[in-house]
Amino acid sequence: MTPQLKIVNQYFLICLIVFYTGVVIAQSGKLKGTVRDSIGSPVEQASVLLQDTKYVTSTDAGGNFRFDDVRPGSYSVIVTLVGFKPVLSNVTIIENQTQELNLRLSQKVGQLKEVVVFGTVSTNGMGHLNEVHDGVSYSGKKTEVIVLDKLDANTAQNNPREVLGRIPGANYSETEGGGFPANGIAFRGLRPTQSQEVQTRQNGYNIAADLYGYPESYYLPPLETVERVEVIRGASSLQFGPQFGGVINFIIKDAPKDKTLECTTQQTIGSFDFTNSFNAIGGTYKKISYYTFVQLKSAEGWRENSDFRQITGFAKVEYRPTEKFKMGLEYTLLRNKIHMAGGLSDAQFEQDPQQSYRHRNWINSPWNILTLTAEYKVSERTLFTFKSALGISSRELVWKREGGPQFPDTISPVYNDYTPREVQKRVFSNSTNELRVLTHYSIKGVGQTVAAGVRFFYGEMMRYGGGPGSKGIDFDVNLYNGTWREILDFTTINCAPFIEHTFHIGKRLSVTPGFRFEYIKTTSKGYVTDGGTGTIVNSDLVQYWKLPLAGIGVQLKTSGTTDIYANISESYEPVTYSNLKPLGVASEIDPDLKDVSGYNADIGWRGKVKEFLDFDIGFFYMVFNDEIGIEKRTDIYGNPYSYRTNIANSVHQGIETYIELNPFRSRIGNISFFNSYSYIDARYVEGPYKGNWEEMAPRHIDRFGINYSIKSFSTTFLMSYLSDSYADANNTVLSANSIVGLIPAYQVLDWSARIRIKNYNVRFGISNLLDAKYFTLRTDEYPGPGIIPAISRSFYLGIGAKF
Numbered sequence: 089m090t091p092q093l094k095i096v097n098q099y100f101l102i103c104l105i106v107f108y109t110g111v112v113i114a115q116s117g118k119l120k121g122t123v124r125d126s127i128g129s130p131v132e133q134a135s136v137l138l139q140d141t142k143y144v145t146s147t148d149a150g151g152n153f154r155f156d157d158v159r160p161g162s163y164s165v166i167v168t169l170v171g172f173k174p175v176l177s178n179v180t181i182i183e184n185q186t187q188e189l190n191l192r193l194s195q196k197v198g199q200l201k202e203v204v205v206f207g208t209v210s211t212n213g214m215g216h217l218n219e220v221h222d223g224v225s226y227s228g229k230k231t232e233v234i235v236l237d238k239l240d241a242n243t244a245q246n247n248p249r250e251v252l253g254r255i256p257g258a259n260y261s262e263t264e265g266g267g268f269p270a271n272g273i274a275f276r277g278l279r280p281t282q283s284q285e286v287q288t289r290q291n292g293y294n295i296a297a298d299l300y301g302y303p304e305s306y307y308l309p310p311l312e313t314v315e316r317v318e319v320i321r322g323a324s325s326l327q328f329g330p331q332f333g334g335v336i337n338f339i340i341k342d343a344p345k346d347k348t349l350e351c352t353t354q355q356t357i358g359s360f361d362f363t364n365s366f367n368a369i370g371g372t373y374k375k376i377s378y379y380t381f382v383q384l385k386s387a388e389g390w391r392e393n394s395d396f397r398q399i400t401g402f403a404k405v406e407y408r409p410t411e412k413f414k415m416g417l418e419y420t421l422l423r424n425k426i427h428m429a430g431g432l433s434d435a436q437f438e439q440d441p442q443q444s445y446r447h448r449n450w451i452n453s454p455w456n457i458l459t460l461t462a463e464y465k466v467s468e469r470t471l472f473t474f475k476s477a478l479g480i481s482s483r484e485l486v487w488k489r490e491g492g493p494q495f496p497d498t499i500s501p502v503y504n505d506y507t508p509r510e511v512q513k514r515v516f517s518n519s520t521n522e523l524r525v526l527t528h529y530s531i532k533g534v535g536q537t538v539a540a541g542v543r544f545f546y547g548e549m550m551r552y553g554g555g556p557g558s559k560g561i562d563f564d565v566n567l568y569n570g571t572w573r574e575i576l577d578f579t580t581i582n583c584a585p586f587i588e589h590t591f592h593i594g595k596r597l598s599v600t601p602g603f604r605f606e607y608i609k610t611t612s613k614g615y616v617t618d619g620g621t622g623t624i625v626n627s628d629l630v631q632y633w634k635l636p637l638a639g640i641g642v643q644l645k646t647s648g649t650t651d652i653y654a655n656i657s658e659s660y661e662p663v664t665y666s667n668l669k670p671l672g673v674a675s676e677i678d679p680d681l682k683d684v685s686g687y688n689a690d691i692g693w694r695g696k697v698k699e700f701l702d703f704d705i706g707f708f709y710m711v712f713n714d715e716i717g718i719e720k721r722t723d724i725y726g727n728p729y730s731y732r733t734n735i736a737n738s739v740h741q742g743i744e745t746y747i748e749l750n751p752f753r754s755r756i757g758n759i760s761f762f763n764s765y766s767y768i769d770a771r772y773v774e775g776p777y778k779g780n781w782e783e784m785a786p787r788h789i790d791r792f793g794i795n796y797s798i799k800s801f802s803t804t805f806l807m808s809y810l811s812d813s814y815a816d817a818n819n820t821v822l823s824a825n826s827i828v829g830l831i832p833a834y835q836v837l838d839w840s841a842r843i844r845i846k847n848y849n850v851r852f853g854i855s856n857l858l859d860a861k862y863f864t865l866r867t868d869e870y871p872g873p874g875i876i877p878a879i880s881r882s883f884y885l886g887i888g889a890k891f
Contacts, residue, residue, distance in 0.1 A: 117181040120154040121189035123147050123167055131169060131193055132648030139164040145699055146649045156753050159799060167191050213238030214254040216694060217318060222292060223473040223526045225539040227590045227600045228641020228655045230321040230690045230706060236314050240804040240840040242855055243311035244356035244364045244886055248273060249808055250838050251311055253791045255319055256744035257766035262864050262878040267428035267871025269453050270308040276708060277740045277770035277785030278333045286333035291340055293459050293477040294520045298547045301580050301610060301664040306453040306483060307422045310383045310400055312354055312366045315341045322688025322710060323655040326586055326602040326639050330660035332710060343370035343377035356886035361388040377406045390879050391429045392444035398424040412465040422455035425563055431867060431874025433826040441861055441877035445496040448509055449487035450563040456480045470527040482515045484565045485870060486557045511555035511565050518547035537590040545582040576614035576627060583607045596645040606635040610664045633662050650695025658687045678733035686711040702748040710740040717783050719817045720828050730827050730868055735817045736775030738782055742768040757798035764791045777817045786813045803841035810834055815866040826874040827866055834862030851886040
């Protein structure tokens with residue numbers, strides 16, 4: 089049977105399962121209405137939503153909206169549109185009846201405290217951000233927003249494929265069960281390991297270890313507490329920083345505005361002794377609101393030696409003394425202990441991907457983030473926001489790093505015991521301060537928008553390496569019979585002002601030019617020990633960058649619910665001393681690494697057609713000068729080794745499409761389909777590897793989903809396909825050390841379902857339903873080296889309540 093025929097058969101099987109799922113026929117009602125302005129003219133593209141439900145739509149050219157198959161009950165209807173005062177109205181839906189609601193919007197900027205509007209979102213939770221949101225201008229930019237409450241997905245196990253799979257071109261290193269504290273995320277052919285090529289934020293502030301020297305994310309918020317995920321593509325470089333990969337922003341749920349106390353709990357069990365306990369409380373009393381959660385998660389692991397224990401906590405208090413001013417304090421905590429099963433060779437993976445040749449490797453990454461936020465609304469037109477995040481975190485690991493995956497960690501005949509392990513430690517402390525102002529004004533009655541701000545970042549990383557560890561098997565990061573072979577103190581200072589101005593030309597066209605200036609200073613002090621001679625080499629170095637970055641975006645409304653967007657902006661990736669001296673990497677590092685520069689460009693068409701179709705079809709083009717990658721080399725003795733260097737200039741270009749159809753709405757349930765597809769042509773365009781594919785850049789990423797819902801029951805089948813990619817610039821298919829080689833194509837099917845009964849819910853599903861054997865990462869460092877297999881078929885069942 090051909091792969092294409094297998095896919096068709098699997099799609100057919102999914103459809104059969106959906107259509108024949110045993111459900112009870114439900115009674116429902118309908119709601120329709122019209123939205124007009126103060127002089128009686130129809131208002132198009134106004135957002136209409138039923139509060140605390142999945143129902144959201146936009147008015148058509150006649151100002152009309154409609155909801156079918158609404159469960160009987162009382163609802164609050166919220167209507168919003170930029171430039172108008174939001175309207176809140178109550179309605180009662182009655183079985184088998186159509187209720188009609190006619191509303192008026194007054195042309196005055198205002199805000200309802202209970203309402204948070206973040207953009208256009210489809211029935212199944214995928215959409216894009218408004219032109220202006222949370223004090224940031226997104227006009228002309230490609231954005232995505234995913235509302236998690238609308239998804240049937242495995243949030244307990246933070247499965248990114250199921251939760252974020254709707255984002256076209258998104259690639260994930262599925263390694264959370266293999267030794268990394270969190271799965272990595274990347275877009276458009278960039279490398280997903282530890283999300284190091286995308287800026288990771290929580291509630292709008294930085295949560296990574298460092299902006300430049302070590303931009304990896306060991307902490308990601310539990311998806312059970314995330315309200316929505318916002319993604320801004322490469323054009324984000326002007327307002328957030330020069331990175332190529334854009335920004336991913338996890339928005340934590342807020343405190344309920346109408347309750348002094350609300351409690352939420354979700355208890356989940358799963359395969360491989362997985363347990364997850366999520367508990368949250370929140371509320372509002374007068375001018376103070378609060379929200380806090382604690383998550384306890386553990387598993388014995390699907391591979392040998394892959395058990396972990398983790399606790400995550402968060403607390404937020406917000407004080408609003410007036411309608412114009414509010415301030416808040418947030419604290420995030422992560423504590424974990426992870427057993428690293430190590431990497432495998434290609435032969436070992438084919439034999440049994442569950443096996444492990446390392447049983448003494450451990451890591452932990454205690455994370456602490458304290459954040460002060462403030463927002464001051466000077467007038468209906470001008471808003472100031474300030475965020476100051478203090479991060480104090482670390483990463484400690486103890487491991488046997490000698491030899492490749494083919495060398496088991498066994499009793500040494502020399503010691504008649506295990507060999508001493510190596511200890512590594514990194515301590516991070518950083519402060520990120522961002523002040524933004526957003527103001528609106530008019531030119532001949534047409535609204536204009538200016539967004540400006542400045543970021544100041546100070547980060548320090550103390551790196552300790554080569555410490556002599558114990559001969560034991562448990563987690564132990566103490567030193568034995570010696571001291572550190574290297575101690576280096578890296579610092580980074582960054583000051584970056586920016587400005588963007590959105591010029592609206594008439595009612596449909598806007599042009600947004602922008603500029604950002606990056607000042608970066610890094611230092612390196614300390615010493616390293618030469619591995620060959622044992623000589624102490626001292627380090628006392630300083631680097632400077634002064635980087636002007638420019639860009640422009642264009643947006644054209646093609647109808648009340650669709651628009652064309654286009655943008656181009658410069659990007660940059662500075663090489664700091666910490667990049668030149670990575671710790672625990674099996675590859676050799678080019679001492680003359682150069683910075684990577686280039687630009688991002690997008691053009692696309694997005695929107696919705698009534699309640700039937702949601703779409704976003706776009707093209708992207710990314711240029712990288714002096715792209716950094718891994719190449720395979722051979723030493724003077726004929727032994728192969730991997731070398732990290734500037735390979736050559738490269739270009740990433742391709743197509744990204746998201747299509748969602750909602751064709752069937754009836755008494756026996758609603759059925760919808762979505763497809764997220766990207767074609768990524770990421771190649772080197774000059775040098776010895778001209779025409780070769782970039783590392784970890786699959787050409788095809790295709791995810792197809794079917795959703796079915798009726799009354800309180802909903803279910804989703806998701807099929808994901810990624811074509812093959814390579815781990816090095818040589819496009820090596822097979823290597824003796826397994827650090828480089830082919831990452832084969834794979835196809836995974838996931839099923840998830842949810843039942844809601846009043847304030848209770850039951851969640852269940854199967855990830856990797858067909859038990860595909862695959863991997864997403866070959867690594868030249870921890871938790872390998874070698875192949876890190878992705879998790880096999882696993883089940884989960886969760887029960888939750890809100891009261």
